[in-house]
Amino acid sequence: MKTRLCQLLVVSAAILSATASFAAQVLFTPRASVTVEYNDNIDLDRKNKQDDVITTVSPGGTLEVLGQVSGLRLAYDPGYSFYADNDEFDSWRHNLLGTAWHEFTRQTRLDLTNYFLYSKDPFDNRDVEDDRGNIIVEGDDRRRQRDTFYRNQATARLSHQFGPENSTFAQFTHGLTKYDDPSEEDSQEFSPSAGVTYWFTTWTGMELEGGYTRGIYDENTTSDFNNYLARLRLNHRLTPRFGLFGEYRQIYRDFDDSDIGTGDDQDYMVYAPSAGFFYQFDPTLTASLGAGYFYQEIQNDEDEQGPFVNADINKLWDFQRWNVRTRASSGIDSEDFSSDTRGFERYAQGEVIGVYNLTRELFADCSLRYRYSDFINSEDDEVDHRYTAGAGLGYRVTRWMTLRVAYQFNRLDAENSTDDYEQHRVYATITLQPDQPYRVGR
Template identity: 25%
Template sequence: MCKNKIAYVFLPAFVGLAAPAAGVAADWEVTPSLTVIETYTDNVDLDSAQAEGDFITQVAPNITVRADGPRLDLNLNYTPNYFYYPDATGDKDEIRHNLNFTANSELSEDLFFVDASANVNQRYLDRRRAVSSVDGSRTLNRATIQTYRVRPYLTHHFGSFADARLEANVRHVRSDDDERLLLAGSNFQKATSWGTSLTVDSGSQFSRIGWSYSAYYNDQQRVSADSYKNYGTRLDGSYRINRMLSLLGSFGYENRDANSAFVQFDNVVWDAGFRLVPGPRTSISFRYGNQYRGDTFSLSAFYRITPKAQLTVTYRDLLETYQTLEVIDAFVIDPFSGQISNNGTEFLDDSFVRTKTWQVSLQGERGRTTYSLSGTNRRYSNEYATRDEERSTVSASLGRRLSPKLTVSVYGSFSYSEYTYNLGTDDIPFFVPVDDKFWSAGANASYRISESLTSTVAYVYSDRSGTRLPLLNRPSNYISISIRAAL
């Protein structure tokens, strides 16, 4: 059984950060629940040479805590998932912790604030190994990754001229699943970052011209790799030509210090672009410049089709360590639902990587129907070229509330990856190109038995087809029934 107790150790500390603000009036809501799921699958062990069937019992107690007040906003969701595998050899059970926590507190009115975040989740270590669309299957390619972040900051208003913010930032990424990391061949190790920044933004007296000055320093200490430091300064400006169009630009200096020619950088940085707002439902921002070696650009476009439906298009270019990407992706806020969405880098290592990501998403509601459609293309350029990868994913979902008690949904996804795979050894490598296709589809029906009981029946099918990966190319079926009780 997994003995990971990290959620119990860190949770009181993070909640304690909000305690000074707790005395201020806030609406608190605590919702405990218990879910029991019984699943049959014909492919329970993803690492085995042949497909094996088994019944999986999952017991998932959950607690959700929300606080909403003038000086405190807090959201916590924690589930220790217990899995039991009756036909397994060796250990028959596992515990996998899932935690999402955010807190924003104002400790001194309009002066001193503290933001804290924590995320504990299961991640696949390498998409080139066994993966599944269902949590119930077992694999050594899955590990628990923990990300924690604390940001205390001070603010000051210089009348209508400018607003200043002085911030400290502490981030920690780790995994205690050392055996899984070793067996999966992952070099991902814990890292702690310390940083500070100063930002001064123009005040209300600037109408057509806006400006922002920033200076920053970050130091990331990695256990099994060299430290990574970056610092710089930047002046950002905007000029509003008319109600619809504004010109954007920035100029500054950045130093990236690491024992890697892939990331080493000491130069001027700049970009220029525009923001177009032709109406209340449309916004487009585009920037082009030099942020690393070579040209870079960014794009963010938004169109609200109806009050409950929107289309977004984004492009992101980042050069970071995998540990930093874990922190960034762990606390991404979905623009439609407003909830934390853990996108994940889907590959874990101690190296530097440059990711170029296109994402298009359509989400909405119409009456009793909810729908979503998204497409993502991400290119990984690693400091070690043999770890480069390009992945494209398309996913869709459709849900319908048939009655006040009955809801049904269907969903599906397809992922296509291109990378190289070592068929040799570390001493005598033999890399070959791989085309990897993974698709999954499912349906479920949920019925509310009473105010506190909800039952769900679900079916999921997945399959994989990859050249040079014969052991992973097999279909999987999952049939499950669950009941959730709000306590």
């Protein structure tokens, strides 16, 4: 792990040096935090709950190099956790997120993203967002064990705008997950994809996208696979903001060896038409809601079929004293690279996050999240319902110091499974961070 982390830092430093020579400014934001947490179920166990008090010390910082046509942002937040009763879980955490961009022209842009995580805590493996609240790296909410693991995900995306609403992209993603526990399955993914959005007229347009994923596993419990996905969507506006859409999605999954592990990895084809409506808040933000029906044709097994909801929204309402972000999505997907691979699923999830400034110094925040996962091909027809709720109260002591106390509730209701659990967490955090970054050099 140390070797891989050093390699990431060296590569980041090399990119930083190359970019700095063309940069208009270099900014650095240091930070440090100490969190004391009471956790009533550190093992996420159904019956044999074990509580503990955990203290985490985390120094960190963000380095930005901003130029006229290119830039780089590197955020590194290491931390060390001390367990009062279970010192065998004392451990380091390394969290590194690097992003870089370059505009070849006003219409053509390259974006690079690399995310690295090393930890023992399963809750550290959560979603990673960009500045607009879009999830750029999906977390793993199925992990339960407190064993050391690390993951790295790198993405390169080239996008080109060739009209007010017309664009195309090409993207490549590589993901890697490794566990110290030999009973857990290491995995890799290689995922190239490309797509185009084109409006024939002001009122009628289309989206066309295709992708390929190669999944590779180190153990003999899951077969390696090739996955092919194609999506075509037709949009028609009824007003400048509101319109209707029709979409067709097709997936082909080809396993290398259907007899590996339990022998349930059978090749399949999915046909999934859907239709609904969309609303365009602004040129870069569109929400959609529709319904569809999927048919999964499985080789040497009984076919599956059923309805699904096709939805997507990520909207921030920002006002003077408060803001609310609403994020929701639903459809069909595949759970392939988590610590508990379940395969083809029908899912729906929603999240609401709100912050209210009671005074200039005092603020309150709350969040609610729900995810429904129906694992279509599981042996026991397993269905998961995940609930997360949280609330906090913070106080800005000075321009560089903030105190926050919070509570979080996590629950998994698992149908036809014994994976259920409940967890309550209460914690207090003191954070030291300047309200403005420091300018380095010139």
